[in-house]
Each structure stands twice: as structure tokens, then as C-alpha cells.
Amino acid sequence: MMNDAVLRKVDLNLLLAFSVLMQERNVTRAAERLFLGQPGLSAALRRLRETLGDELFVRVGRTLQPTPRALSIAPAIEDALAGIERALRPADAFDPARWQGELRIATCDNLESSFFGPLLARLRQEAPQAKLISVAFDGRNVARLLDEGAYDFSISVHDEPSSWHVRAPLFEQTSLCIYDGRHLKCPARLSLKNFIGAPHVNVSIAGTSATHVDAALARLGHRREVVATVPHFSALPMTLQAIPAIATIPEYMARCMAQQHDLTISEPPFELPADAVTMLYRRVDQADSRAVWLRRLTVEVVRDALSASGSRVEVSTDACCYD
Template sequence: MMNDATLRKIDLNLLLAFSVLMQERNVSRAAERLLLGQPGLSAALRRLREALDDELFVRVGRGLQPTPRALSIAPAIEDALSGIERAIRPQAEFDPASWQGEFRIGMCDNLESAFFGPLAARLLQLSPGARLIGIASEKRDAARRLDEGVFDFSVAMHDEPASWHIRAPLFDQVSICIYDEAQLGLKAPLSLKDFAKVAHVTVSFEGNTSTGIDMALNRTGDVRQVVATVPRFSALPMVLKAMPAIATVPESIGRCMAQLHGLMLCEPPLSLPADPVTMLYRRVDQTDGRARWFRRLFIDVANKALEASGCCVSIPRAAA
């Protein structure tokens, strides 16, 4: 264990002055390298002599001769200074092409459907030695699991973050209606009357049937009939293909479902608030090269995926 009392007596700059004096054995040349005047270097040498209780350097002619004490401590001081220099050296730029390891991202399944595939494909191109791990995550447990190191960052609708987290805005997620036109027998756009009277399917991890849609309908004096609730968005297309019903889902996954399963999309016939999707990550990872590269990669991939699906949103790169 380090002796704090001993180290408090020594200024790091004094050790640097000692090292340069050992190398140059000349006060003028050492002062020039240290960008000091000779009086300043002489003062530093005086403080070193007092701290170490040794003369350290003796003037011989125009040069300096180190004492046995100076010669004995010189290798250790040189190693220590070299170690400090390596430790504080600017970080090398992260090289994804040569990196081997895992990137871990937490998302709920509707965002996974929209972004995970394109993210995995892009990562394979840029970092072939890496592996992408998707972790099922909900906003209620995202902060805790982030602190536990379960993932590098979470993408969800996060609550107000703790001071040691950073919540960066990504995009506002609007809602869209989706249904099987053959089953439902209705064409877009839907009227509010049609929307309220048809059967509805909702998605809820906890099995809740009431959502913001019900509150919006209440303001218009309407009530809808929820006939089924599924815990995952992945189950929704098969339900809609099997029965005359409609679902209101985030636009990003709705457009994916429509393309994959031949479902119809339309705007809801009532005003629904957009949900802010954010990225949550640890403040300690803010400047880490690997983590920052991964966050920026996700933003680039998500922007392209949203554009390709027809969603009219754009994620600011400054979010990472």
C-alpha cells in the first residue's frame, strides 16, 4: 500500500525535474527541456534535496554528478513517470474492425422488430469479430439493469434519469392503426365511428387493456371494445390475420408488420400524443471510445431504418 504521508511531500513536477537532470547532467539543458528558467530549476532541486534528505546532484565542472542515492532511485522514478505518461496518454481511436467482444443493447420488442436486424447486419460489416446481444428491456427496469452492466444502453421511453445516467432524445414515436383489410372489410381512412365500434387488440406486457386511446375516446364520448390483449408485438399480426379486429401500435413496428404480413395501415381518427423514445446510458461511458462508437452506430442504423420504412422522423446524431 502507498504511504500517503511520504507522497504528499513530493510534487510530481519535482520528479520530472529529477528525471531530466539525470538524463542531461546539466542545469541549462535541463531547464530548457522543462521550459523553466535556471532559477526555477534550482528551486525545484532544492525542494527535492529537502524532501529526500540528500544532495542528489553535485556540480563537477560544468556538469552535474549524481550521488549514490540519486543513482539508486533513478530507475524506479523513471518507471513511475513512464507509467503515468502511458496512463494519461490520449485514448487510441476505437477500431471496430479489429475489436472482438460483445455489444449489448436493451430494447422492447416493438423497437427490436424495427432496428435489431439492420443493426446486426451493419455491425457484421463493420466489426466482424463482434457479437450483438439483444436484451429484452422495459422502461421500469432499464435503469437498474443498466447499472448492473446488463447492456451498453437502453432504447425505450425512459423516465427521468438519475444523475449518473444520461437520457438522450431519439425520436417521437407516433401511433398508427393496423388491420387485415380482408378480415375487417374497411378501407382507410377510418372514421371515428368505425374506429370505436370495431374490435380492438392491445399489446401489454402486464395484461392491461386500458391505454391512452381509451382516455382520448372518452373525451369524444366514445368507448371501444378490447377483445384480446397479447404480451408481445410479435404475436399481433397472426391475431389480426385471424379475426376482424384492429390494433393501434407504434408507427415503426406497424410499418414493419404491414410489409411482412400484408396488413393495412391508416392514421388514427383521433389525436393521440406521441411517445418520446430515448437512449439511456451511463455517464461513466460518455467518452469511452467503444461505447460511443456503438451508440453512434445505432443512431445511424435507426435513422436509415426509419427512413426506409417511411417514418417521417430523424434522430439527431448529437444524441450519442
């Protein structure tokens, strides 16, 4: 263990001056290398002598001759300065093509269904030796799991973060209604009467039947009939193809589901607030080259996937930037 009391007495600049003097054995040349005047270097040498209790260098003609004490400590000081220089060098740029390891992302069921496949495809192109792991999003423990390193970042609707986390905007999550037009005969744009008159299916991990949709309807003095609640979006297509019912889900999910399962989508017949989907990561990872690359790749994939689905959502690039 280092002796802090000893190190507190030493200015590291003095050790650098010692190293250069050992190499040059000449005050003028050493002062030029250190961008110091000769008086400044002489003052540094005087402080070194006082600190180490040794003359260190003796002038012999135009050169400096190191004392036995100087010769004995020189190798250790050179090693120490070299180690500090290596530690302070800029980090090597992250090379995804050569990197091997796991990349872990926590996300909700609907986001995973929409973006995981395209993200994995891009990852296989750019980092073929990496492994992508999707972790189920746990809203109650998201901060703790992030701090424990369970994943690199999460994508969801996040609460106000701690000071040691970064919550970066990604996009605004709006809602669409989706149903099977072969079962539920409605106009191309749902009316409020159509909406209220139809059965509804909710998606809720917690199994709750009341959502923001019910709150918005209540403000208008209406209510709907929720006949079923499922925990995952993957259950919706088969459910909507089996019964005449409406589900109100995030726009990008609705557009993807409609394309894949020949379902009909419509704007809700009343205003629903949009949710801010954000990326949450640790502040200590903000400038890490691997983490920055992964966030940038994810933002690009989300943007392209939303565009391909026909969504008009704009994706922010704040999540992958570091100032």
C-alpha cells in the first residue's frame, strides 16, 4: 500500500524534472525540454534536494554528475513516470469488429418486439463476435439493476433518475387503436361511439384493466368495456383475430402488428397523452467508447425501424452523444 504521507511531500513535477536532468545531465538542455527557465529548474532541483535529503547532482565542468542516491532511485522513478504516462493516454478507440463480449439491454415487451431483431441484425454486421442479451424490464428495480451492471442501459418510460444516472430522450410514444376488420365492422377512422361500443383488450404486466385510456375517457364522461387483459403484446394478434375487440397500444407496435397480421389500425377518437420513451444509463458510462457506440447503434436502429413502420415519430440523438 502506498504511503500517502510520503507522497504528499512530493510534487510530481519535481520527479519529472529529476528524470529529465538524469537524461540530459545539463541544466540548460533540461530546462529547454521542460519549457522552464534555468532559474525555475534550479529552484525545482533545490526543492528535490530538500525533499530527498541528498545533493542528487554535482556540477562537473559543464555537466551534472548524479550521486549514488540519484542513481539508485532513478530506475524506480522512470518506471513510475512511465506508468503514469500510460495511464493518462487517451483510451484506444473501440473496435466493434474485434470486440468479444456481451451487450445487455433492458426493455419492455413492445419495444423488444419492434427493435430487438433489427438491432441484432446490425450487431451481427458490425460486431460479429459480440452477443446481444435482452433483459426483461423491471420498472420497480430498474435503477438498482442498472447500478449492479445487469445491463448497459434500459429503454422505456422512466421516472426521474438519480444524479448518477443519465435519462436521455429517445422518442414520444403515441397510441393507435388496432383490431381485426373482419370481425369488427367499423369505419376507417373510429368514432367515439364505435370505440365505446366495442369490447377492449388491454396489455398489462401487472394485470390491471384500467389504463391511461380509461382515465382519458373518464374526463369525457365515458367508459369502455375491458373484456380481457394480457401480460404481453405477443398475445394480442391471436386474441384480436379470435374476437371482435379493440386494443389501444403504442403506434410503432400497432403498425408492425398490423403489417404482420393483417389487422386494421385507426387513430383514437379522442386525445391521448404521449409518453416519453427514454434511454437510461449510468453516468460513469457516458464517455465510454463501447457504451457510446452501442447507444449510437441502438438509436440508429430505432430510428430506421420506426421509419420503416410508417411512424412519423422523430428519434432524438441525445442518447448517443457525449459533450
